[in-house]
Amino acid sequence: MCDKINLNAMGGHIVKILEARFITHDVKRFKVEKPEGYDFIPGQATVISLNLPDWKDEIRPFSFTNLREAKYLEFMIKIYDDHNGVTKMLGKANADDELIIHDVFGAIHYDKPxxxxxxxxxxxxxxxxxxxxxxxxxxxxxxxxxxxxxxxxxxxxxxxxxxxxxxxxxxxxxxxxxxxxxxxxxxxxxxxxxxxxxxxxxxxxxxxxxxxxxxxxxxxxxxxxxxxxxx
Structure with a gap:
């Protein structure tokens, strides 16, 4: 999915991690700051990178899991600890660390039961x-x-x-x-x-x-x- 995304065409927001904890043996839940005016439709996603010199351009797609009206954004991210990638770095991230989030995208949406x-x-x-x-x-x-x-x-x-x-x-x-x-x-x-x-x-x-x-x-x-x- 990432190779279909034009990073240069997307606005980036630096946000602080408010809370980070594992909810399964390999899935970590992140609550992060919500930029003013930032919105999404349930089912949509964004691309995220870590606000670190060597990782800013390493983007990966993750879906929002919070309610749309929440004052924060939430992501539940599977951590792959067996190779040195973005999710392994996210596995080490904690509250007060910073992420970069971009515009929303995604075809998954609710229509009918x-x-x-x-x-x-x-x-x-x-x-x-x-x-x-x-x-x-x-x-x-x-x-x-x-x-x-x-x-x-x-x-x-x-x-x-x-x-x-x-x-x-x-x-x-x-x-x-x-x-x-x-x-x-x-x-x-x-x-x-x-x-x-x-x-x-x-x-x-x-x-x-x-x-x-x-x-x-x-x-x-x-x-x-x-x-x-x-x-």
């Missing part, structure tokens, strides 16, 4: 959407199928269950735990668990996952205009 299918950190753009709908008492009629390798990888599981209740389906691919389904999200799974393929679908996750799931959904009768995703 439907089925949300997310994998791993692909849940992050959906968190802002769910929080916004829940805050407006408009979440009913939506369903989330969320796939992770193990229970330890689930991001914001308790809050998602609180908001969606029985419409929150957890799927684990490498662990069998009571209350979680150990399966792979494939054609057979979708046929077994989805009755109406004419409804809206929102798909988020790694590129290969999104391509595979959207291809299957279209083959099963989903309408292109009712399929919302971003590669």
């Amino acid at each position: 439907g089925v949300f299918i997310a994998a791993g950190s692909g849940i992050t753009p959906l968190i802002s959407i769910f929080r916004d709908l829940y805050n407006q008492n408009k979440l009913r009629g939506n369903r989330l199928i969320y796939v992770n390798k193990t229970m330890d990888d689930v991001i914001m599981g308790e809050e998602l269950f609180k908001m969606l209740k029985k419409d929150f389906v957890n799927v684990l691919t490498r662990q069998n735990v009571i209350g979680y389904r150990e399966k792979r999200i494939d054609r057979n799974y979708l046929i077994e668990h989805i009755i109406d393929f004419s409804q809206y679908f929102y798909v988020c996750g790694p590129d290969d996952f999104v391509k595979e799931i959207t291809t299957i959904l279209l083959d099963l009768g989903a309408k292109p205009k009712s399929l919302i995703f971003e590669i």
Whole structure:
């Protein structure tokens, strides 16, 4: 996604980190200052870099997870500690350190009730959407199928269950735990668990996952205009 972004055409804002802490073994939540007049639509993202001499131009895309009306911005970022990249540096960042955020972008947005299918950190753009709908008492009629390798990888599981209740389906691919389904999200799974393929679908996750799931959904009768995703 980063190679499609023209950094020179985007306005940059230096913001201070207000709070930084790990919420899973490899996902860190950041609350940062919100520039005056800065706004986004739930589901959108921005590109971020660290305000350090060697890292200012190393931008990466991250989705907003806070409510739009909040006085701060929030990001939940998966930290890859096995190579010397941006997220490894973010893993070391703490309150009072500075980031550079740019303009908003993103194709993920809420249109009508439907089925949300997310994998791993692909849940992050959906968190802002769910929080916004829940805050407006408009979440009913939506369903989330969320796939992770193990229970330890689930991001914001308790809050998602609180908001969606029985419409929150957890799927684990490498662990069998009571209350979680150990399966792979494939054609057979979708046929077994989805009755109406004419409804809206929102798909988020790694590129290969999104391509595979959207291809299957279209083959099963989903309408292109009712399929919302971003590669």
